[in-house]
Amino acid sequence: MKTFSKFAAPVAAAAALAAPQSVFAQSMDETINQIFANSTGWFVNFIFSPFPGTSFPWIVAWLVVAATIFTLYFAFIQFRAFPHSISLVKGDYSDPDDAGEVSHFQALATALSGTVGLGNIAGVAVAVGIGGPGATFWMILAGLMGMASKFTECTLGVKYRNEYPDGTVSGGPMYYLTKGFSERGLPGGKFLAVLFSVFCILGALGGGNMFQANQAHAQITNVVGDFPGWITGIVFAAIVFAVIVGGLQSIAKVTEKVVPIMGVLYCVTALIIILVNYDKIGWAFGQIFSGAFTGLGVAGGVVGALIQGFKRAAFSNEAGVGSAAIAHSAVRTKEPITEGFVSLLEPFIDTVVICTMTALVIIITGQLISDPNTGLYLLDEGGSTIQTVDGNKGVALTSAAFSSAFGWFKYILAIAVILFAFSTMISWSYYGLKAWTFLFGEGKTTELVFKIIFCIFVVIGAAASLGPVIDFSDAAIFAMAVVNIVGLYFLMPVVKRELESYMSRLKTGEIKKFH
Template sequence: MNRLFVLLGAILGWSQATLAQESQSFSDAVNEVMTPIAAVIEYVVFYKLELAWLMGEGTPGIPLIVIWLLGAAIFFSFYMGFPNIRNFKQSMRIVSGKYDNPNDPGEVTHFQALTAAVSGTVGLGNIAGVAIAISIGGPGATFWMIMAGLFGMTSKFVECTLGVKYREIDENGVVSGGPMYYLSKGLTERGMPSLGKVLAVAAALICIGGAFGAGAIFQVNQSATQFTNELVSMTGGENSFFYGRPEYFGVVFSFFVGLVIIGGIRQITNVTELLVPFMALIYISASLIVIFSNASEIPNAFVQIFVGAFSPEGVQGGIIGVLVQGLRRATFSNEAGLGSASIAHSAAKTSEPVSEGLVAVLEPFIDTVVICTITALVIIVTNSAEPGATDGIALTSRAFASAVDWFPKVLTIAVMLFAFSTSITWFYYGQRSFLYLFGNNKAADLAFKLLYIFMLIVGSAMTLGSVVSIADALLLAMGVPNIVGLFIMRKEVKGMLDDYLARVKSGEIKPYAEEA
């Protein structure tokens, strides 16, 4: 009961003097409650296939969820004929706006839908998550992150194509889409209404958990850590008022998130289409400066990546440990196969579902192949990885500081932008799922907004270990019901793709300016 009062007191803004009378700090109370919950969630979702009997003592097990997601990505890539590679050029044409027709159904442009979805994936998983992967799995984890990103592009194509096809648009033009809709409606059309409903409800429930875990808790936790560390260093170190009080950042952060989420997807995309290019420019520019200031180490970094990917003596359990860390962090970062991004892409203005599916393939490429690789190179060329370390954002910050001592301040700005953009997009994902389950009404909408803001404040005070466990598990679990549905509907998507490409080739589908 005391812990509950501590939490409520902090959230309602009770004075520090009142909190000081409690036996625990806010952070201690949060972590005592959340740590055992995180352990249970992680155990269930990351159940491992043990390999010691096959490959020798000490070989780590492979989480079945990782096999599930990677296997699906590889299968869809071959089955669909690698649209992630063959149709990359067409993807760029579509997102450039050449095919944008303002009269098409939907709420946002192809580019806005992409930036909203990218803002949901390009977050602190690209910064803190990569640091964790390399510290635990070694530089070779980078190779497996890239592979997961390339194959994951096709998973994104499949789910986002279905997201647009089975979306619903109300009388006000508001779009509702995502795995809940294509699982229920798509499987009903195939004579499996009960299975479709079960999978849709499961996807919605897990997506809500993912919104809280990956969208709120992980993002605010790592940005609060980076911001508070920098603020403390400028205001007296351990004697600073802000020392050990990341929840203050959480309150401010949640306030600004609240200002944006009031406006729905249109307001969110208005923010993300400006924020995503800007934050990417800041982070990539700073990273390249760090990388090229250590130019002599670049060749060796690539050697470490490729050799480490297949080394029988990796940092944690050899090749299997390296592979698992790379795939786990990549999937957490780019969300391929989870169905979450289809919620944002469903809002795109288009009458061609496949066109938005092709836009979606750009997400894992931007997120994992480009940004995650850049982060990995920063850590490797500066030799900042610490075997077994799990301090995430702090490790990346030290890598930046090794090149230019004030670069952690640049990283702080990038981190807050990444976290903010991811949080507002994941709010939208969670909100659509919540309203699917509880009805599209004002009471349900308000309830989810308050819950989401509450989790932002709680997340700011949690320890990283619990945060990573909850965020990983709640996010990746979405892939279970989603992949089942994607596999069942694979022939439909393949037919839609072939038909679309044939019409593009024949000239039936052409840029909107030419049609006009």
């Protein structure tokens, strides 16, 4: 046996060297995938467990109920305050003496660059691919209602932020849970803040990192051909490392400036495709409405469409998740409520406008295959997703839809996806870091530990397959929402007081326009 081992080892090594690189690489991807799926399965199962006797996940109901409660409690604030929100972003109410501070527009743009991204491109494709066109209806509804959730959390984010003597600020759910609860004499604030921070770190590693790396890799292979995911992962990790550890802020700055341009380009292209196919717009909306209430034969029927719509909307605009409250809390304003007004535009732009455009392009360009006789969508062999042209799913489905109109667009989309993925990663590395330092304290070493973990997860995300990654990403993000929304319920009277005070002062002219 010993002799055999001695003999076998060099042979095995030689064989490994001689074996095609791709075989080794693929098996490495599979190993990473397997370990990842096995270690996160329990967490995913818990978050997405359905109500007993139904297939309806409790977490989706949690989000729907919260968004409805905030909408009603603030008397449809998202519609009432919409024009005022636009005025605030334009700077009509900004004191010229505060020039040079973070403006409402900048806080909104930075928060948006963390949310607008793959959720709008790949996430929508996943929703429509599983839930059918009807998922779009529920997604829009979730976006509209989510505006009230975002309003609540971002107001609190500014109100209870920490301002340090050196002028820097830290805000977010962990701060309003701690300070807000103690101010109201409620117990458990610290516990919720710690729990939120743990989930925020997982969310940063999941949706804010692995999902991005995964879909960026999918998009690159879509253009240049198949190659192992861990290679993309290592390249991405190296760039992220250079920015967040090496302090190469110039890369992040360039991305922050290019991402909005890509966003506009994406929307304009989608609009052109929709307008060129103007004769199908009515039909597409018909599919969306009838799919929302009949299911059109998709797996899970109406409930399947609703679940997908709400899930992907929440994943895309992060309303109720608490992440945006971290970004928005840096704005310079004497009135915390103004940042709430501004932030409610975020789910509108992200979900109601951009996600709907993606969905319309996928539907209008005929990517989903339906039975010409019954009009019902055909499911694939597994019976869980709708058959698509060439079997595309995720970002590849969106890419195929856009490319069917403009062949060259897949290259633009590939660049957009990579940049979106990158900017989302930078934003989430910041959110995750804020949660990490809340738990473990500020300090170079503790920060470095988180940053290195973040980079390792870039590689895992790119190498793992979409299923386990998307499940874990959703679960982690929704876990944040569980804790955050509990806090919002207890603190929403604070927001209401701020709102009433502000509105009465606005009416009397005490709060006036500067421009």
